[in-house]
Amino acid sequence: MSHFSSAFTAASSVSLPPPSFYVSVSKRSFIYCCSSSQSTTTVVNGKFDGKIVERDEIRFGLPSKGRMAGDTLDLLKDCQLSVKQVNPRQYVAQIPQLSNVEVWFQRPKDIVRKLLSGDLDLGIVGLDTVSEYGRGDEDLIIVHDALKYGDCRLSLAIPKYGIFENINSLKELGQMPRWTVDRPLRVATGFTYLGPKFMQENGLKHVIFSTADGALEAAPAMGIADAILDLVSSGTTLRENNLKEIEGGVVLESQAVLVASRKALIQRKGALDTTHEILERFEAHLRAADQFMVTANMRGSSAEEVAERVLSQPSLSGLQGPTVSPVLCKRDGKVAADYYAIVICVPKKALYKSVQQLRAIGGSGVLISPLTYIFDEETPRWRELLSKLGL
Ligand SMILES: Nc1ncnc2c1ncn2[C@@H]1O[C@H](COP(=O)(O)OP(=O)(O)OP(=O)(O)O)[C@@H](O)[C@H]1O
Ligand SMILES: O=P(O)(O)OC[C@H]1O[C@H](OP(=O)(O)OP(=O)(O)O)[C@H](O)[C@@H]1O
Numbered sequence: 134m135s136h137f138s139s140a141f142t143a144a145s146s147v148s149l150p151p152p153s154f155y156v157s158v159s160k161r162s163f164i165y166c167c168s169s170s171q172s173t174t175t176v177v178n179g180k181f182d183g184k185i186v187e188r189d190e191i192r193f194g195l196p197s198k199g200r201m202a203g204d205t206l207d208l209l210k211d212c213q214l215s216v217k218q219v220n221p222r223q224y225v226a227q228i229p230q231l232s233n234v235e236v237w238f239q240r241p242k243d244i245v246r247k248l249l250s251g252d253l254d255l256g257i258v259g260l261d262t263v264s265e266y267g268r269g270d271e272d273l274i275i276v277h278d279a280l281k282y283g284d285c286r287l288s289l290a291i292p293k294y295g296i297f298e299n300i301n302s303l304k305e306l307g308q309m310p311r312w313t314v315d316r317p318l319r320v321a322t323g324f325t326y327l328g329p330k331f332m333q334e335n336g337l338k339h340v341i342f343s344t345a346d347g348a349l350e351a352a353p354a355m356g357i358a359d360a361i362l363d364l365v366s367s368g369t370t371l372r373e374n375n376l377k378e379i380e381g382g383v384v385l386e387s388q389a390v391l392v393a394s395r396k397a398l399i400q401r402k403g404a405l406d407t408t409h410e411i412l413e414r415f416e417a418h419l420r421a422a423d424q425f426m427v428t429a430n431m432r433g434s435s436a437e438e439v440a441e442r443v444l445s446q447p448s449l450s451g452l453q454g455p456t457v458s459p460v461l462c463k464r465d466g467k468v469a470a471d472y473y474a475i476v477i478c479v480p481k482k483a484l485y486k487s488v489q490q491l492r493a494i495g496g497s498g499v500l501i502s503p504l505t506y507i508f509d510e511e512t513p514r515w516r517e518l519l520s521k522l523g524l
């Protein structure tokens with residue numbers, strides 16, 4: 134177990150001056166004050182003399198509640214990694230298939246903070262959370278960038294009415310002459326790192342940010358802010374509050390990601406192997422999730438001739454060409470192959486087109502089955518990870 138208590142707070146995130154404040158757009162550091170039984174140590178950006186604190190288990194942070202929690206457990210279950218949590222209020226759990234892993238349920242932002250402080254080694258959160266609370270720290274490595282749930286975008290929105298009626302782009306918003314040092318554009322957001330950074334990168338000078346924990350969409354109508362910067366998925370909340378997104382106003386496209394601490398992967402025994410296994414399971418499942426396995430019978434003179442016909446169709450080329458096997462039957466006392474069974478994988482969205490193309494080349498008895506996993510020789514993301522780690 135760690136010598137340090139985990140209950141530390143990122144100093145930069147606790148004392149946001151209410152009600153509105155000028156945010157420095159320079160990169161700020163996290164400062165954690167850690168006390169052990171013997172001494173008090175200051176750990177800057179989660180680094181403790183560049184070394185990790187020794188412990189035997191690999192700690193995996195999962196969202197404890199909210200919209201990411203259920204989908205995260207579902208993904209793990211689909212990858213045959215069942216998280217054994219006795220009740221929802223228990224914050225530690227096990228994954229029997231990964232005996233060296235300890236799951237810790239935490240709020241998404243705390244997962245990122247604890248990866249940086251070295252209290253977690255791996256985590257699953259939205260890319261928005263990694264970007265906001267990770268603040269570009271090089272210790273954070275995105276191992277899988279597209280877990281295919283939690284889709285949303287961080288986007289700037291302004292009222293549809295009044296002075297903004299004819300404003301439809303970030304450029305037009307920035308060029309409105311009314312924003313001055315004395316009367317800057319007021320933006321309400323929970324993203325107090327990404328917001329100012331985005332405005333600076335886009336050359337908007339007179340901007341002031343205020344923050345609140347939720348229901349930001351009310352701020353313009355209440356006269357508290359001119360614009361909001363918040364997550365959007367269906368767009369319903371914006372619409373219901375008479376707000377609109379603008380061209381060039383998307384800060385970030387987000388979905389759930391698997392993120393790791395670089396130090397943990399390099400220094401902690403077993404961390405890299407465990408990450409490899411989790412990554413392989415995720416990739417195998419996610420690749421399979423949008424494909425069907427299609428089998429069909431085709432009359433033909435040889436396996437090669439049948440394969441030629443299949444490969445002539447654009448939607449039927451399969452993973453590495455079709456698998457073609459003879460369907461053997463007895464005719465006039467002799468075993469012969471008049472038919473061949475072909476097996477291919479097709480993207481779910483191309484299913485009907487594939488069936489049509491199979492029929493067009495003489496396919497019959499077409500069977501469609503769901504695919505559960507596709508394990509390739511090596512996943513491209515594993516290679517990328519090794520290269521990011523300099524291994
Ligand atoms: N429409 C959406 N609004 C907000 N978050 C979304 C949306 N769609 C997907 N997400 C993802 O879900 C995450 C937010 O989950 P949730 O609202 O449960 O947690 P949170 O608000 O960050 O936690 P907390 O309750 O500690 O503030 C986001 O960081 C984002 O990655
Ligand atoms: O585009 P939509 O599908 O409408 O989703 C966007 C809304 O969802 C989130 O709020 P949440 O439900 O987390 O409530 P909160 O603002 O109180 O956190 C987000 O902050 C937006 O308000």
Ligand SMILES: [Mg+2]
Pocket residue numbers: none
């Ligand atoms: Mg929320």
